[in-house]
Amino acid sequence: MSDFTTPATYPDDLLEGVVTLLELIRSGHAGTRQELAHLSGLGRTAVTNRVNELMDRGLVAESGLGPSIGGRQPRQLRFRAEAxxxxxxxxxxxxxxxxxxxxxxxxxxxxxxxxxxxxxxxxxxxxxxxxxxxxxxxxxxxxxxxxxxxxxxxxxxxxxxxxxxxxxxxxxxxxxxxxxxxxxxxxxxxxxxxxxxxxxxGELRAGAGMGESDMVFIKIGTGIGSGLVSGGHLHRGAQGSAGDIGHVAISSDPTTVCRCGKIGCLEALAGGAAIARDGIDAARAGRSAFLAKVLAAEGEIDAADVGEGAQSGDAASVEILSTAGYRIGQALATVVSFFNPGVLVIGGGVARAGDGLLAAIRHGVYERSLPLATRDLRILRSTLSGQxxxxxxxxxxxxxxxxxxxxxxxxxxxxxxxxxxxxxxxxxxxxx
Ligand SMILES: [Zn+2]
CATH class of the missing domain: 3.30.420.40 (ATPase, nucleotide binding domain)
Incomplete structure (x- = not known):
């Protein structure tokens, strides 16, 4: 039994121990009381009491026997994810x-x-x-x-x-x-x-960025955004807007007005809405039989249509996606120089449009980045798809x-x- 019962608040040292042990169990770093004692530096009795507390709270359960290090097999502990x-x-x-x-x-x-x-x-x-x-x-x-x-x-x-x-x-x-x-x-x-x-x-904990310490995730959907992971933690910045790469200026052309009201934003030139707009232009200008057919049938074109066009070999679609990807890659080269991530993970609905986009992003990043920043840089596609x-x-x-x-x-x-x-x-x- 634990030597304390349902305190209204925990004394600091007790709480500290309970939090530490739960984290060790939850992360999979420790699975037995012996391992907990070893990794936390707490004594055997302190570990026992705190584990009892976690079991009383329904947060930890025993799940059979663990490996023996001499003597009888220790009880295996697990975090109750079903709590x-x-x-x-x-x-x-x-x-x-x-x-x-x-x-x-x-x-x-x-x-x-x-x-x-x-x-x-x-x-x-x-x-x-x-x-x-x-x-x-x-x-x-x-x-x-x-x-x-x-x-x-x-x-x-x-x-x-x-x-x-x-x-x-x-x-x-x-x-x-x-x-x-x-x-x-x-x-x-x-x-x-x-x-x-x-x-x-999501990518950091369960996807392409698992185990990474310094990662940039780029979401290419209707708009473009990114999330920064530094030292294994999400870096939100002072207000929470860190990584808002969609609205950095990559052009001074006054005709590309972004939905944010400014001109020349990356998103306005290379996001899903921009890809769709360029697809419609290509269809209307007679540069793409494939896209003209989609436009006639659907009354509209979206980025996925352009992706399909590219995959079926439609030259205008390939061109639109590679231009968009190259622009994204150039903007990301700046991020790579500033932030020196170990991995770039590309996700979002438009990123699933085909390999051409990813190849063009790679080209843009490598062309504009310093060799040291890209020496071990990996550019990966999201593995979590829509989830x-x-x-x-x-x-x-x-x-x-x-x-x-x-x-x-x-x-x-x-x-x-x-x-x-x-x-x-x-x-x-x-x-x-
Ligand atoms: Zn903008």
């Missing part, structure tokens, strides 16, 4: 994806539908709430405690308040209290971030829930369910 769930939503420009994940970040259920983010914050969040309600009644998660909610949106977010700030492609969302509304509705702690940031976190935003949003929530300050608040209750105040504690720093 609760997190709900996630990845709101894109043209779709909503929602899901629920266990406490190891594994998606249990997910669902996607077309949606226009331009319908505004009120209508969009109402739909997200309906979908969350459906998630909570699905057999896979029914009855499990809701530990937290993570939401990614396609625009700049002030991370401390969970509000989008002047998002260029989200009219009607400026300063919309996303966190407050969802938090009140579900009585749960909620974190909101830019979609490229959550996707970067990166949801998986990343789950890890955003888990990272925040298991921070020291957060755990000090919820651990006496055994669960963060209902602790709507947690995001206010945990956003004093902007590193995940």
């Amino acid at each position: 609760g769930i997190v709900l996630v939503a990845d709101i894109g420009a043209t779709s909503i994806s929602v899901g629920s994940a266990d406490l190891s970040g594994r998606l249990l259920v997910n669902y996607e539908e077309p949606w226009k983010v331009t319908l505004g914050g009120g209508a969009t969040l109402e739909r997200v709430e309906q979908l969350f309600d459906q998630m909570l009644t699905s057999p896979a998660v029914q009855g499990l405690a809701l530990w937290g909610i993570g939401i990614g949106v396609p625009g700049p977010v002030e991370f401390a308040t969970g509000r989008p700030i002047s998002p260029p492609i989200m009219p009607g969302w400026d300063a919309y209290p996303v966190r407050q509304q969802i938090s009140q509705r579900f009585q749960s702690p909620v974190w909101v971030d830019n979609d490229a940031n959550v996707m970067a976190l 990166g935003g949801m998986i990343g949003a789950a890890f955003m929530v888990l990272d925040q829930l298991f921070r020291h300050e957060s755990m000090a608040t919820w651990l006496p209750d055994g669960s963060p369910a209902g602790h709507v105040e947690l995001p206010d504690l945990s956003t004093s720093r902007h590193r995940a």
Whole structure:
């Protein structure tokens, strides 16, 4: 038995030990009491007491026998990822994806539908709430405690308040209290971030960037954004807008007006909307039989059509994608010089358009970067396909829930369910 029972608050040294041991078990670094004692420096009795505390709280369970290092086999311990769930939503420009994940970040259920983010914050969040309600009644998660909610949106977010700030492609969302509304509705702690940031976190923890320390994730969708990982942590910057590469100027041509109102932005020249626009131009100018056929049949052309054209050998489509990719690569060369990442991960719907785009990005990066910065640089495609935003949003929530300050608040209750105040504690720093 533990030598203390349900304290209202933990003494600091006790909390410190409980947090340390849980982190060692959760990360897989320690699986037995012996390993915990060895890695934490705590004595055998202290470890036993703290493990009992974690087991009483339902956070850790015994799962059979571990390897023996002489003497009898030690009991194996594991983190109970099934102790609760997190709900996630990845709101894109043209779709909503929602899901629920266990406490190891594994998606249990997910669902996607077309949606226009331009319908505004009120209508969009109402739909997200309906979908969350459906998630909570699905057999896979029914009855499990809701530990937290993570939401990614396609625009700049002030991370401390969970509000989008002047998002260029989200009219009607400026300063919309996303966190407050969802938090009140579900009585749960909620974190909101830019979609490229959550996707970067997803790649870092479960995708192409696993185990990387310094990574840049580039999302090429309707718009372009990036998420920066430095020293294994997401780097959000002072306000949360770090990595907003879509609106760096790469041209002074006054005819390319961006949706942000400025001219010559990377996104206005190489994002999905720009690729679609160039496709329509090519179709109308008689430069592409393939795209003209799509335009006649569908009445519009999107970036995926141009990707298909490129794959089927349509010269105009190949040209559009390689121009866009080269421009993205040149802008990324600046990032590479500034930031010296070990890996660039390219994701987002348009990145799935074909190999031509990725090859052109590589060309642009290598041509413009210094040899030292690109000597060991790897440029990889996302491995999480359309689920990166949801998986990343789950890890955003888990990272925040298991921070020291957060755990000090919820651990006496055994669960963060209902602790709507947690995001206010945990956003004093902007590193995940
Ligand atoms: Zn712009």
